[in-house]
Amino acid sequence: MIVIIDYGVGNLASVKNALDKLGAESKISSDPLVIKKAKALILPGVGAAGQGMKNLKKSGLDKVLVGEIKKGKPFLGICLGMQLLFEKSEEGNVNCLGIFKGQVKKFKKMRKIPQIGWNQVKLQVQNSKCKVQNLQGVPNNSFFYFVNSYYCLPEDKDTIIGLTDYGEEFASIVVKKNIIGVQFHPEKSGQVGFKLLENFVKGDTYVS
Amino acid sequence: MLAKRIVPCLDMTQGKVVKGIQFVNFRNAGDPVKLAKKYSDEGADELVFLDITATVENRDILLNVVRRTAEVVTIPFSVGGGIRTVEDMRMILRAGADKVSVNTGAFKNPKLISDCAKEFGSQCVVLSLDAKKVRKNRWNVFINGGGTDTGVSAIEWAKKATELGAGEILLTSIDTDGMKEGFNLELTRRVSEAVNIPVIASGGAGKLADFTDVFKIGKADAALAASLFHFGELTIKDLKNYLRSKKIPIRS
Numbered sequence: 001m002i003v004i005i006d007y008g009v010g011n012l013a014s015v016k017n018a019l020d021k022l023g024a025e026s027k028i029s030s031d032p033l034v035i036k037k038a039k040a041l042i043l044p045g046v047g048a049a050g051q052g053m054k055n056l057k058k059s060g061l062d063k064v065l066v067g068e069i070k071k072g073k074p075f076l077g078i079c080l081g082m083q084l085l086f087e088k089s090e091e092g093n094v095n096c097l098g099i100f101k102g103q104v105k106k107f108k109k110m111r112k113i114p115q116i117g118w119n120q121v122k123l124q125v126q127n128s129k130c131k132v133q134n135l136q137g138v139p140n141n142s143f144f145y146f147v148n149s150y151y152c153l154p155e156d157k158d159t160i161i162g163l164t165d166y167g168e169e170f171a172s173i174v175v176k177k178n179i180i181g182v183q184f185h186p187e188k189s190g191q192v193g194f195k196l197l198e199n200f201v202k203g204d205t206y207v208s
Numbered sequence: 209m210l211a212k213r214i215v216p217c218l219d220m221t222q223g224k225v226v227k228g229i230q231f232v233n234f235r236n237a238g239d240p241v242k243l244a245k246k247y248s249d250e251g252a253d254e255l256v257f258l259d260i261t262a263t264v265e266n267r268d269i270l271l272n273v274v275r276r277t278a279e280v281v282t283i284p285f286s287v288g289g290g291i292r293t294v295e296d297m298r299m300i301l302r303a304g305a306d307k308v309s310v311n312t313g314a315f316k317n318p319k320l321i322s323d324c325a326k327e328f329g330s331q332c333v334v335l336s337l338d339a340k341k342v343r344k345n346r347w348n349v350f351i352n353g354g355g356t357d358t359g360v361s362a363i364e365w366a367k368k369a370t371e372l373g374a375g376e377i378l379l380t381s382i383d384t385d386g387m388k389e390g391f392n393l394e395l396t397r398r399v400s401e402a403v404n405i406p407v408i409a410s411g412g413a414g415k416l417a418d419f420t421d422v423f424k425i426g427k428a429d430a431a432l433a434a435s436l437f438h439f440g441e442l443t444i445k446d447l448k449n450y451l452r453s454k455k456i457p458i459r460s
Contacts, residue, residue, distance in 0.1 A: 013304050017278050047329050114331060116376060116406050117429065118211040118253055118459040143211060143459040145284060147331045165209060188284045188306065190248070 002026040002201065003038035005065070007055045009047035009080065018187035022194065024201040032064045040200070041065070041073060044187075045080030046147065049104065050092025052080050062097060069099055075179045076200050082174065082181030083152055091150050100174060100181070101155040107148075109167025114149040121162040121172050121184070134180050134199045135161065135173075142192045144172070144184035151183060211459040212423050212451070213253035213430035214444055215408055216437045218243060220289075221261040223269040227386070227435045237438040241276045247437065248281035250444045253459055255285035256378065256408075256432060258309070258336070260353060262290025271303045278304025286334050286378075292317075297324050301332060309334035309378055312351040315358060315365070318372055325373025334408075335374040337362060339395055340382040347381075347395050354382050362395065363402050370403045377403065378432070381411040386435065388414030396426035408432050416442070416450045423456050 004015050006028050019026040026042075029035060043065065045052055056062040069075050077085050084096045089104035096104070107113050123140045151170035154160055162173030164183070172183045180200065186193035218225045218240050225237040237243070244255055257277070259270045267290075274287055287300045288309030297308045308328075314320045314335060324333045338354050339347040339362035347362040358365075366377055379399050381392030391412045400407040406429035409422045413433035422428045436442045451458045 011301065011306060013278065013302065014306065017304060018282070021279070021282075046331060112404050112406060112429070114375065115210060116331065117213050120209065120211075146210075185284075188282070190251075190282045194282060 001038055002040045002042060003035050004028045004042045004044060005035065005061065005081075006030040007043075007045075007052060007059070007061060009045050009052050009055065011046050012044055014185075015042060015044045015078065015187045018194065018197055019201065022198050022201055030059060030061065032061065035061070035064055035068065038068075038073070040203070041068060041075050043075070043077045043081030043084065045078060045084070047080055048091055049080060049083055049089035049096065049150070050094045052084055053092075053094045053096055056084070066097055066099065069179060072178045074200065074203060077179070077181040078187070079148060079183060079185060082183055083150060085174075085179065085181050086152050086154070089150065099179060100152070100159060100176060102153050104150050105153050106150050107166060107168070114147055115166045116147050117145070118143040118189075119146050119164050119166065119172075119184070121164055123173075124161050124163055134175065134196065136199055137195045138192055144182075144186065144189040144193060146172075146184045148183055152181070209457045211253070211457045212428070213408070214251075214419075214447060214451075214458070215254045215256055215430050215432040216243075216247045216252050216444070217256040217258065217410065217432045217434040219258050219260050219434060220270070220273065221259070222266060223273055225438065226260070227438055237435070240273050241280060243438065244277045244285070245280045247444065248283050251448060251459070252283060252444050254283055254430065255281065256309070257285060257287045257289075257305075259287075259289025267299075271299060274300060274303035274305050288334070288336050288378075291320075293320070294323050294327055297328065297332075301328060307332050307334050307376070309336040311336040311338065312353075314369065315349060315351050315360075318368065321369055321372040321374050325375070330373045330375035333374050334376045334378050335366070335369040336378045336380070337366060337369075337399075338380045338382055341395075350382060363398055366399045366403050370405050374405060376406045376408060378408045378410060384412030385410070387412055388436075390414060390418040391422040391426055391428070391431065393421055393426040396422060396428050400427040400429070406430060416447060419447060419451060420454045420456060423451075
């Protein structure tokens with residue numbers, strides 16, 4: 001059972017719909033017991049970092065998630081769910097989960113913010129000494145659907161597996177051990193997005 | 209680089225897709241869910257649903273279409289028509305839409321935009337703006353399905369809605385709608401330059417070159433078309449191949 005974490009932000013239904021289409025057993029939940037029993041976790045999210053962290057803390061889910069991640073449970077963070085994995089976000093100037101070292105910054109170079117639409121991901125698999133099975137079947141320079149005003153700036157460049165250009169180049173996929181974070185919405189990114197989700201569902205997580 | 213989007217539009221009434229000319233003379237174009245799936249599979253970048261005769265009785269039919277669509281498409285889609293309250297918007301989003309467009313309801317009550325943006329985030333809130341030329345260099349906002357001139361400048365309303373928290377503007381030119389003589393480039397460019405959110409140009413697509421023009425001259429971020437696609441005059445694949453040959457950034 002894959003658990004999609006419900007923390008009061010964003011469009012959970014679209015992630016659930018995508019997993020249903022893939023035939024993966026999944027559940028939307030905010031219950032720590034259910035989350036602890038899950039074989040994999042997805043932290044989705046559309047919304048603001050401040051509100052997101054506030055909700056996670058209020059329910060104590062922040063500690064539960066960090067605990068599960070450290071146990072090695074496969075974990076996928078989508079959009080805001082990726083940003084919350086970093087140390088700190090400029091959005092609301094809030095401390096986040098701190099799984100990845102680095103900050104979340106606002107786009108500065110482009111006139112139109114948020115970035116809304118399809119943008120390309122340049123794969124950086126050569127960056128990593130490890131095998132990134134999550135990206136099997138995902139061609140280099142594939143287009144994914146983005147909606148974001150903020151982006152992650154990882155300190156450890158080896159964790160950057162995908163780069164995207166929106167006036168400035170930013171990390172669109174980060175990977176570390178059992179964790180993958182994507183700035184785009186794979187559940188809304190057509191075939192290639194579904195491929196990425198399918199890889200995650202099949203348990204082909206990052207192997208170091 | 210961010211790609212320009214190609215957006216098929218499905219105008220619906222009572223659960224059927226229809227297409228009119230200058231907002232009247234509608235003809236039947238088929239089942240919305242089947243069409244949505246077809247466009248999603250063919251490479252459309254996004255879909256727009258507009259319930260043009262949004263009434264209370266039609267609301268359940270619309271929600272049913274939204275739910276069924278969410279189950280079959282793999283790209284974002286917006287839904288609009290008769291949205292008056294935050295609760296209206298919540299229902300549509302819960303049914304599985306990614307964005308909701310507001311038009312007359314937002315014009316009459318601009319707070320609807322800020323309330324929805326606060327509740328769901330700006331990325332969910334699309335301002336649908338129907339504009340018509342009233343004199344040289346002046347386009348007004350028309351509401352009630354294009355039937356009522358508000359006397360308010362389209363460019364000013366676009367700016368205000370952006371400040372209130374709209375995340376995108378779906379800009380329809382009533383003058384060019386259904387005429388197939390090209391998008392309204394002047395209006396589109398002016399609105400796009402006046403706001404810092406994406407503009408989806410709508411109304412008038414008739415041939416391949418119209419799309420190049422609306423991106424290059426009209427400065428649109430996305431282009432919408434309905435009848436061209438519904439009646440098989442143009443496929444999304446051919447359109448995208450053409451735009452790529454013209455060096456427009458397009459999702460492959």
